Amino acid sequence: MRSDVAVELRGVSKFYKRQAFSRQFLTLKTALLRGDLFRLLQPREVLVALDDVSLTVPRGVTLGIIGPNGSGKSTLLKIIAGITRPNRGTVRVNGRVAALIELGAGFHPELSGRENIVINGIMLGLSRREVRERMDDIIRFAELEEFIDNPVRTYSSGMFMRLGFSVSVHVDPDVLLVDEVLAVGDEAFAHKCLERMFAFKRAGKTILLVTHALGLVEEFCDVAVWLKKGRIQYVGDPREAVGRYRMDVARHETERLAQAAPVEATAVASSPSRWGDRTVEITDVELLNGRLEPTRVFQTGEPMIIRMHVQAHRPVRDFVFGIGVFSEQGVHCYGSNTHIERWEPIEMDGAGWVTCAIDPLPLLAGLYTLDVAVHRRDGYPYDYHHGLYTFRVHNPLGDIGLVRLPHRWTFSPNIRIVEKADAGEPAAAVGHGGGP
Structure with missing residues (x-):
């Protein structure tokens, strides 16, 4: 392997065989007595964690690894760290590797934090003298001065993370592997960890980061890898990788919500969340994007169109159309109707439609429910649908809250x-x- 390469994988595959009983027997005891247990356990299913992954990471590069849960991200780090062996392929790493992959990994629960620092430091390639020289810095960075001589089994998950991260960064590794464990702990310490990782980056260290924080990948990483079902979908510019991943997530979520829509429509007819005398009936509700395509996944700043199909079973001259949007936590984000906005009803009869176009959509990322209604001006309901329609909003920019002001x-x-x-x-x- 060239000296300017930190990590190299060639054709790496990792799979697990799930065991299952090949035939039924009455009890586990019976199987043991008959000596059948291990014969009965047959590999029934192969779970593929990584499938023919090839990747070259140059020295000094910060690589972000993204993808859904179960895509092989953590398995990839474990193989690079030497924790797990691949079934096929080769892995080569130049230099000392420090891995922060699982909370508490490598810690003995009955030993104190101080004793575990010594053990982990030696495991990561330091001498006892080097560990002693760095001990105070490790403890100070982890902010565990009061607890360092307590058994680590008494530590919280946040304390585990702080100790593990502190040890990892103080062994001065050439390659730092970090999994989503930074999500554990308080915000102040997470900020301190990020500052240390930026310092590593400036020092020309190689960092491989698994995270669901896509904004961090765009801002911090030089290159990003998108994994899906154990295979690399894209390697390259972090913004491009994140964009492709978000589009894939949106596409699958649209399909999932679309599959749920027929069930949703059937449930509307008899739902306790629907009421009114149906003089005017909402027969269908469509959610459309700016191209007038049905979807349940939208993007902040893009159009969202709500179309209600209605049927007046007799002529009416008093009618109001309204909408309401609620967050997943039940916060009423917005509500309005044609009466509030000074539309004066004249007459409605037979079938028709009403659209409410929200352009641009100001909602930020999250899952939302939609109310639609038609009623009289005094509030008497013809047909009210409360929270019967669900949609999701993605926000590529990353600003936070409920709405973009x-x-x-x-x-x-x-x-x-x-x-x-x-x-x-x-x-x-x-x-x-x-x-x-």
Whole structure:
């Protein structure tokens, strides 16, 4: 392997055989007495964790590994760390490797934090003298001064993570492997961990990071790998990798929600969350994107169109159409109707439709439910559907909260700042001048 390469995988595959009983017997005791147990256990299913993965990571590169749960991300790190052996293929690593993959991995529960630091430091290639020299720094970084001589079985998951991360970064590895364990613990310590990882990056270390924090991958990583069902789907620019992954997630979620829609429609007819005398009936509800395509997955800042198909069973002159949007936690995000917005009803008879176009959609990432209704101006319901329609919103930019507020950044002349060309459109940055 070339000296400028930190990690190299060629045709790596990893699979597990799930055992199952080949035939039935009355009890486990019977099988043991008859000596049949191991003969009866037959491999029935092969679970593929990684499938013919080839990857080259140059020295000094920070690589983000993304994908859904079960895609093989953690298995890939374990194979690189030497924790798990591949069934096929070769793995080569240049230099010392430190892996923070599983909480508590390598820690003896009955030993103290201090004793575990010694053991882990030696396992990671340090001498006893080197461990002693770094002991105080490791304890201080982990913020465990009061607990370091207690058995680690008394530690919380956050304390485990702090100790494991501190040991890993203080052995001065050439290659640092980090799994999603950074999600455990308080925000202040997570920020300190990220600062240390940025310092590693500036020092030219190689970092492989598994995370579901896609914004972190875009901002922190030089290259990203998207894994799906054990196979590499894309390697390259982090923003491109994240974009492709998000599109794939959205596509599958649209399919899943679409499959649920017929059940949803059947349930609407008899749902306790539907009420009214049906003088005017909502016969169907469509959620459409800006291309007028049915979907249940939308993107912040893009159009969302709600179309209600209605049937007036007799002529009516008093009618109001309304919508309501609720977050997954039940927060009422928005509600309005044609009466509030000063539409004056004249007459409705027979079948028709009503659309409410929300453009741009200000909702941020999350799962939402939709209310639709038609009623009289005094509130008497013709047909009210409460929370019967579900949709999801993805937000590629990463701002947080419930909704995106219209806003604009301006800066005083002494602040020099530019807006990235691909940063999106919700806020316009001004490089010079401007007032508050």
